[in-house]
Amino acid sequence: MKLILMTRPEFFVEEHQILTALFDEGLDTLHLRKPNSEPVYSERLLSLIPEGYRKKIVVHDHFYLKQEYGLKGIHLSNRNTEIAQNYKGHISCSCHNTQELSSCTSFCDYMLLGPLFDSLDQDELNPALSIQMLRQMAQKKVINKKVMAFGGIGLNDIQELSNLGFGGFVILGDIWNRFNIHSSSDYKEVIHHFRKLRKAVD
Numbered sequence: 001m002k003l004i005l006m007t008r009p010e011f012f013v014e015e016h017q018i019l020t021a022l023f024d025e026g027l028d029t030l031h032l033r034k035p036n037s038e039p040v041y042s043e044r045l046l047s048l049i050p051e052g053y054r055k056k057i058v059v060h061d062h063f064y065l066k067q068e069y070g071l072k073g074i075h076l077s078n079r080n081t082e083i084a085q086n087y088k089g090h091i092s093c094s095c096h097n098t099q100e101l102s103s104c105t106s107f108c109d110y111m112l113l114g115p116l117f118d119s120l121d122q123d124e125l126n127p128a129l130s131i132q133m134l135r136q137m138a139q140k141k142v143i144n145k146k147v148m149a150f151g152g153i154g155l156n157d158i159q160e161l162s163n164l165g166f167g168g169f170v171i172l173g174d175i176w177n178r179f180n181i182h183s184s185s186d187y188k189e190v191i192h193h194f195r196k197l198r199k200a201v202d
Contacts, residue, residue: 002110002168003201004029004148005175005194011041012181016048021187022194023053031075031092031170033060046071058092073109094150096129098142105146112170113143115151116161131160138164155193158200171197 005027007015011034019030034042039062046054046069059065060075066089073090076083083091095101095111104111116129137143145167153161154174161169174197178189 001162001166001201002028002148003197004031004168004170006031006150006170006172007033008172008176008181009033009035010181011037011045014179014181014185014187016045018179018187018190020049020053021191023050023056025191025194026198027194028056029072030057031060032057032065033075035061035079037061039065043069058090063087075112076104076108092148095147098137098140101142101147108146110146110148110167112148112150113166114149114170116149117152117157134161134164141165155196155200158197162201169201 005022007019007030023030032042032045042059042062042065046057046065049057051070054069055072057069057071058073058075059071060077061080063074063080063084065071066074073092074083074087076091076093078094090109091107092110092112093104093108095104095113101111101113114129116134134143143165145165147166148168148170149161149166150170152173153169153171158169175190175193178193179187
C-alpha cells in the first residue's frame with residue numbers, strides 16, 4: 001500500500017530538513033500543498049530538497065513547477081481543475097463521493113477520497129464520509145487500489161481502512177502535530193512516528 005504525506009499548508013524553517021529526512025526513511029510520495037501561497041516560496045523549498053527526491057513530489061498548485069523541477073506530477077482539486085493541453089505525467093485528484101471517483105478514474109493515476117475522519121489538523125476539511133458509507137462503497141468495489149484514504153487518518157486507522165480495500169493512505173496531522181513549527185527544532189518524534197506508519201503499511 002502507498003503511504004503519502006501531505007505538507008502543512010504553511011512554510012516553516014525546518015521543513016526541507018524534515019522532508020529530506022523522511023525521504024531518506026523511504027517516503028514514497030509527497031504532496032506539496034500550500035494553498036494561497038506565492039510560487040517563489042514553493043520554488044525555494046523545492047530547491048532545498050535533493051534533486052533525486054523531487055521525482056517523488058506531486059504539486060497541488062503552480063503546475064509549471066512539475067516540469068521546472070522534474071517533479072512526479074500534479075494534483076487536481078477544487079482550486080485547480082485544469083490540465084495543460086500538452087501535459088504528460090502523473091495526475092491525481094481529490095474526490096468526495098462515488099460520482100467524483102467514477103469521473104476521475106479514467107485519467108488519474110490515483111484519487112484521494114475524503115475527508116474520512118475528524119480532522120487531526122485544523123486545515124483539513126470536516127468529515128463527510130461515515131464508516132458505514134465506506135463499507136457500502138467497499139462492497140460495491142468503488143474503493144480499490146487506485147483510491148487513497150484521506151482526512152484525519154492516524155496510525156490506528158490503517159488496519160481497518162486497509163480491510164476496506166484502499167490502495168493507500170494520505171497522512172497530514174498524524175505526522176505534523178508531532179512538531180511545533182514555532183518552538184521545536186528537534187524532529188526525532190516525527191521520524192520515529194513515520195517509521196511506525198511505514199511498518200503498518202508494509
